[in-house]
Amino acid sequence: MRIVRFASPQGMSFGVLDGDGQVAQIEGHPFGQISFTGARYAQADIRLLSPILPSKVVCVGKNYADHIAEMKGLTGDAPKEPLLFLKPSTSVIGPGDAIRIPAGSTNVHHEVELGVVIGARGARNISPEQVGASIFGYTIGNDVTERDMQQSDGQWTRAKGFDSFCPLGPWIETDLPGVGLDPADLEVTCTVDGEQRQSGRTSSLIFDVPTLISYISRVMTLLPGDVVLTGTPAGVGPIRPGQRVECTIEGLGSLANSVAAADAVSTAGGSR
Amino acid sequence: MRIVRFASPQGMSFGVLDGDGQVAQIEGHPFGQISFTGARYAQADIRLLSPILPSKVVCVGKNYADHIAEMKGLTGDAPKEPLLFLKPSTSVIGPGDAIRIPAGSTNVHHEVELGVVIGARGARNISPEQVGASIFGYTIGNDVTERDMQQSDGQWTRAKGFDSFCPLGPWIETDLPGVGLDPADLEVTCTVDGEQRQSGRTSSLIFDVPTLISYISRVMTLLPGDVVLTGTPAGVGPIRPGQRVECTIEGLGSLANSVAAADAVSTAGGSR
Numbered sequence: 001m002r003i004v005r006f007a008s009p010q011g012m013s014f015g016v017l018d019g020d021g022q023v024a025q026i027e028g029h030p031f032g033q034i035s036f037t038g039a040r041y042a043q044a045d046i047r048l049l050s051p052i053l054p055s056k057v058v059c060v061g062k063n064y065a066d067h068i069a070e071m072k073g074l075t076g077d078a079p080k081e082p083l084l085f086l087k088p089s090t091s092v093i094g095p096g097d098a099i100r101i102p103a104g105s106t107n108v109h110h111e112v113e114l115g116v117v118i119g120a121r122g123a124r125n126i127s128p129e130q131v132g133a134s135i136f137g138y139t140i141g142n143d144v145t146e147r148d149m150q151q152s153d154g155q156w157t158r159a160k161g162f163d164s165f166c167p168l169g170p171w172i173e174t175d176l177p178g179v180g181l182d183p184a185d186l187e188v189t190c191t192v193d194g195e196q197r198q199s200g201r202t203s204s205l206i207f208d209v210p211t212l213i214s215y216i217s218r219v220m221t222l223l224p225g226d227v228v229l230t231g232t233p234a235g236v237g238p239i240r241p242g243q244r245v246e247c248t249i250e251g252l253g254s255l256a257n258s259v260a261a262a263d264a265v266s267t268a269g270g271s272r
Numbered sequence: 273m274r275i276v277r278f279a280s281p282q283g284m285s286f287g288v289l290d291g292d293g294q295v296a297q298i299e300g301h302p303f304g305q306i307s308f309t310g311a312r313y314a315q316a317d318i319r320l321l322s323p324i325l326p327s328k329v330v331c332v333g334k335n336y337a338d339h340i341a342e343m344k345g346l347t348g349d350a351p352k353e354p355l356l357f358l359k360p361s362t363s364v365i366g367p368g369d370a371i372r373i374p375a376g377s378t379n380v381h382h383e384v385e386l387g388v389v390i391g392a393r394g395a396r397n398i399s400p401e402q403v404g405a406s407i408f409g410y411t412i413g414n415d416v417t418e419r420d421m422q423q424s425d426g427q428w429t430r431a432k433g434f435d436s437f438c439p440l441g442p443w444i445e446t447d448l449p450g451v452g453l454d455p456a457d458l459e460v461t462c463t464v465d466g467e468q469r470q471s472g473r474t475s476s477l478i479f480d481v482p483t484l485i486s487y488i489s490r491v492m493t494l495l496p497g498d499v500v501l502t503g504t505p506a507g508v509g510p511i512r513p514g515q516r517v518e519c520t521i522e523g524l525g526s527l528a529n530s531v532a533a534a535d536a537v538s539t540a541g542g543s544r
Binding site for chain 2 (some may be wrong): 154
């Protein structure tokens with residue numbers, strides 16, 4: 001099932017994206033038993049949002065050998081254990097939203113990643129064997145990164161934490177096996193203005209999804225709706241205002257975002 | 273005004289801690305105009321919780337010269353700009369709750385810090401001069417850190433992100449000047465089992481509060497209730513199960529927490 005979150009003139013809702021391309025609105029949230037309101041929308045009449053608003057986005061660095069090789073001068077060798085970092089919830093945007101380049105920055109990179117969405121049971125201190133029951137589904141994430149700040153700060157929080165630096169979507173697939181796909185072997189690609197930049201398969205993950213979720217759950221409780229981004233394959237590179245970056249994963253659709261200059265209007269808590 | 277959050281037999285509420293030590297319950301949240309329910313509780317009849325549940329805790333590393341000196345072998349020289357990292361919301365606990373030492377860990381340290389709580393206006397792209405209007409008040413934070421993992425991981429997320437690694441409280445003071453105190457010059461101390469370990473003053477912060485909040489707001493939007501921890505003075509050191517760590521800041525009371533061994537029960541989303 002493809003779960004989306006969307007804005008209509010009536011407000012925000014979750015829904016199910018049908019085979020005919022229409023969205024069937026659901027009552028409340030999509031965890032647990034789903035009940036439909038009966039309302040259906042053509043995609044042209046609604047705006048897809050990030051399919052979930054996670055309390056946190058837990059990311060994994062250096063989890064594809066080819067990406068470790070291309071980044072070696074900056075981030076070193078392969079880790080012995082999963083390398084964790086966080087993106088704040090305020091960095092999340094949806095499909096079609098603009099990635100905003102910070103003022104003065106010239107080295108913002110795309111990083112396509114398989115995203116795991118945690119289900120209603122959450123995850124705390126679980127074994128790899130228990131992970132399946134804690135997964136709600138899969139989506140696409142773009143771990144947008146300011147490469148110069150990543151190097152100068154050492155800690156990656158600022159470089160990866162700007163508002164708009166975490167596109168998620170377009171939907172959450174809750175049953176990849178049901179559509180004949182294995183989350184452990186999905187093609188992952190990223191194009192910029194139609195030109196292919198990244199290409200890999202989730203079968204190349206150094207630490208696989210059960211290992212990652214179990215590991216993270218032994219550090220911090222994963223809450224329903226939290227998102228784990230599993231690392232990016234080789235081919236990362238810069239994006240500039242005016243470009244369009246599109247992240248695609250088999251079975252999960254394409255997550256396309258424009259790139260814009262920063263909105264630097266000074267506000268004390270005004271509109272985002 | 274001293275804002276607390278508490279659990280009573282009737283549920284969770286915010287309240288105001290009066291001069292007589294009683295808690296006056298307030299309607300809803302404490303941002304904006306406060307209205308009282310009329311219910312009053314003796315502290316013995318309620319349990320204080322973390323005074324806020326932040327969407328994120330943004331922390332600042334290496335912000336006191338004496339702490340930079342004691343940590344130099346591990347974390348290097350003073351930063352040219354504020355060094356940011358995040359603690360997940362799941363790490364937050366309240367006064368009296370137990371800090372839980374991860375299984376196998378022998379090097380978990382206390383770090384007392386002045387905490388800034390963001391108010392209803394939030395903060396985005398604001399100047400240092402605008403920061404005052406975005407601050408709700410001040411509280412105490414303990415940036416609990418697993419020092420061995422901090423070194424081995426490089427990224428500090430795991431070392432500082434364990435459940436229970438962010439005690440906050442006991443209250444939020446919304447008017448330090450009203451009680452004759454200046455947030456820019458408060459005594460900050462930490463004791464373990466009554467023995468003084470850390471001592472400093474916020475006048476020694478390398479980057480002061482207006483600079484920090486402005487800087488962070490240009491990276492990530494700070495939402496109402498978000499907490500910024502401003503760095504720790506010298507004297508950090510290990511804590512062990514059975515000990516009691518008490519962080520004290522002038523005008524903000526004392527944040528006392530026991531230290532316990534990890535609860536390693538394996539649960540797929542069970543109780544925390």
